[in-house]
Amino acid sequence: MKVVGVGCGPGMLTAEAAAVIAGATLIYGSPRAIALARAAIRPGCEVHEIEDYGGLRSLPAGAVVLSTGDPMLAGLGYLPGEVVPGISSLQVAFARLKVPLVRAAVVSAHGKDHARAVADAREEVLRGRVVFLIADPAFDVGALAAALPPETRVAVCEDLGYPEERVAVGTGAEPPAVRGDLFVVVAGEF
Structure with a gap:
């Protein structure tokens, strides 16, 4: 196989x-x-x-x-x-945001405990890593943003590679809105 x-x-x-x-x-x-x-x-x-x-x-x-x-x-x-x-979506998201891959900490919330994923992401951001969070349609970006220091940059990367691709950047205090079901989140200092 x-x-x-x-x-x-x-x-x-x-x-x-x-x-x-x-x-x-x-x-x-x-x-x-x-x-x-x-x-x-x-x-x-x-x-x-x-x-x-x-x-x-x-x-x-x-x-x-x-x-x-x-x-x-x-x-x-x-x-x-x-x-x-x-x-991967990691490669594309980090390329769009111009973040070196060596700074990445991957957290998966896809079909997993979202509260645990938020806690893991917060821990990695506080350690100075840039979190790449694999989301599912039910993931709440607002809950992640609320768990981060307010000045932390938060990006929602939707439909990467598709004609309707969208990369929106905000902060923990004012996170970008999610518009669709196919998205990942990048959070940290970038």
Whole structure:
């Protein structure tokens, strides 16, 4: 099995990922991952939307599993087999904000305890790190902002890589509003 990162938005498929996808005869992915990889999928390839993430470990050895962004950033990189990296939302958000990746502390709130994620993010910001928080649609940016020193910069990065991409920057005292469901948050001194 190969787990292939398809990037966080259109046009972010690496040449290596495109070559693996083009050579595949059996592909599994979310609807979004399949859409991002569609141009590289050859005619006649058997493509399946993932319905049971728990069953992915039992796929045939020749299967290619598509993972949005990079499989090793809260993706499907835990699956057995080779991992082909992708361009992650972390890379794109930090590039847009001109923040060096070495300053990053990653916190995941995607499908996890949001209160714990807020506490972890606060701790990392107080340590001088720039937090990259992987959010889900229910995550409350206001709760994060309220937990931070008021002068802390807070950015909401939405639909990264898509034509409707939006990066809005505020502070802990006046955080930017979230407009959609596909977003990450960057917080700290940047």
